[in-house]
Amino acid sequence: MDIDLSPGELEFRREFRAWLEQNIPRDWKPGELRGMGHSDSLELRRDFERSMGRDGWLGVAWPVEYGGRGATLMEQVIYQEELARAQAPGLAGHVGLQMVGPILMEVGTPAQRERFLPPILRGEEIWYQGFSEPNAGSDLAGLQTRAFLDGDEWVVTGQKVWGGLAEFADWGAVLVRTDPEVPKHKGISFMVIDMKSPGIKVGYIREMSGAANMNEVFFDQVRVPRDSVIGAVNDGWNAATRLLTWERGVITLSILVHYEMFWERLRDYANATKRGGRRLSEIPHLREGLARTYTNVRMMKTANLRWLAHYLRGKRPAEETSYMKLYWSQAHQSLGDLALELGGVDALEMPGSDVAIHGGEFAVEWMQSRATTLLGGTQDIQRNIIAERIFGLPRGQ
Template sequence: MKLGFSQAEEDFRTECADWLQGQMAGEFADIKGIPGLNDEIERRKEWEQQLAAHKWSCIGWPEEWGGRNATLGQQVIFAEEYARAGAPGRVNHIGVELAGPTILAFGTEEQKARFLPGIAGGTQIWCQGYSEPNAGSDLANVRTKARLDGDEWVVNGQKVWTSLAHYSDWIFVVARSEEGSKGPKGITFLMMDMHTPGIEVRPIRQINGDAEFNETFFEDARCPADSLIGTPGDGWRVAMGLLAFERGVSTLGQQMGFRNELDAIVEAARANGLANDPLVRQRIAKAEIGLRLMRYGALRMLSNTDPSQIDGAALTYKIQWASWRRDLGELAMDVLGQEGEITEGEDYEWSMLPNMFLFSRSDTIYGGTNQIQRNIIAERGLGLPREPRGDR
């Protein structure tokens, strides 16, 4: 495992850091450090296109599809410098980090030509149609149905927690295409235009006042037969490949965002004198140790893993960072005290740390709850007997 970077990679770090910091101090200074994914969407779409114009949108992709064919080390460096510069969260994260790599790995040449240019160019925003009211962390329990009618798929059902569906142009959907099938069998992976008749999006108001999540309803919504990735009934394999990409390089950029949050807590503790409290200092030290351990663990995971497969180390990562950040949110509020419970204005637009505390309550739920993650670690990572699942 390599924990350092070569001189060439450090030169690359300087190149991308200079460009990102210049953008955040110049044309896009107005969206630097904005707290929520639901803020300044139109400007952030412009930012996506700016990234694309300078070949920074999807640097790990092949050059023929708009990338730089960047090495793993370069991708890690860019993710870190992106967060360090205070650049806004990627409004097309789902397209660049999930949909695009999945199409590259499992799609046909025709599908690559159809979808990848729009993702790489920042002109097509994507969302994810996985979770359902009765199939959140248990993806194999999806009930949304897809049936082939001539040269079209007809989709009926409901998805939930669909991030930025109200701004998205496309969605990838896992649906049950074989009548009577259960579990991972009989699932098909489809790509659908969000402007298709029969698709309705309803926002879900969150505890922090934002509404970046949505319910997405499908009522006889149609898409062409060639919209599926893989083959009918083979969607589980594709869906699991996509989840492996979700544990990919962007995790290092995520950690740099965590670094910014921890630094803000330290600054607040110094400002109000709590940095001299031995218990607070101990909790800050514990958070610092946890963040560094996550970094080394993520580097090990990335260096040892086929990017289309989830290995044992990757199985532990989600529960690790979600639990750490939940605790970080509690530390933030304890440091801020009463100051963290009030804000200016009628709409209560929270500053970074209170907003982080409120949003971090969902970290241990979305993307697989902590409880489900423990089952996955036990069964897939440790080979322990499966938990009873009725007649599935």
């Protein structure tokens, strides 16, 4: 496996690192509630994103003909690493940049590309991802939000749950059932919906952090122009599975750097903090916890590099992204648990508290690690995919 960087790749890293040093807003606090779906400090994040768009640092992976940089896969990895290393604000436009944009380039019409791609790339319009429903999470193909044609418009009625920034989003990338008569995977379409349309109501889900950044969205006879389906009508399942493969796989390459850095902060905390006269890093079970979490993160890195080498040789991400999702969520939970063990009750203090550790980072990280095993498909679902599609075992009952 050869992952030495070429002179061009080293230059790409240097250029982007220098840009980030100059442009990350001074009043951005990296320890704050992190996450692309969070509405905290949204204005600051959107300003930052627009400056990235202005200087050509959004959609680096997009082909040059669509306004991107046509970055190689290795450059994309470097880009993600540098964002993580600089603890840059999470991109509010990530659904548009990393999911909707690539699908539009693949199956969108020329008019759809012309309308939607440029504002995504300028950081001007943000997207909401409306896939899951109260009775369609793991069994996403069972979704019931219905769309039927009335003249030149679709009429959409149903409920979506999860997904962030619905209130602020300009557009929704929403899965709807357009044919209820055929087998469930075959009657789904991938539709663009103007999130300011009459008939859309946004609700909030309160998380254990106390914040309410995740949404439920109700569609009540929302009228959508007929040409809003991306790809063929009733072929939305294909687009959805491609998006989920991305979400489970390639995204982990950026998360990895974040975990490595978090582990280092846990180690430094353990070395600098005493309990009962001993440094935390000298207490056997905490010392063991540091070793265990280090091993988990290293395993995740080794596995990711192995797959990265395949992708660099031209293979497209597929079922193996389920392994990546498993490593990613397990590594995250072990780090979150260790943060609690090291910090004790103070580790549960949220940002804003006087005694919060690292500005509340330990608490936030632990809470977010609970969600990691669910979002993008649960652990059980990843194991089913591995068992059935990689090992060829029979379907579970």
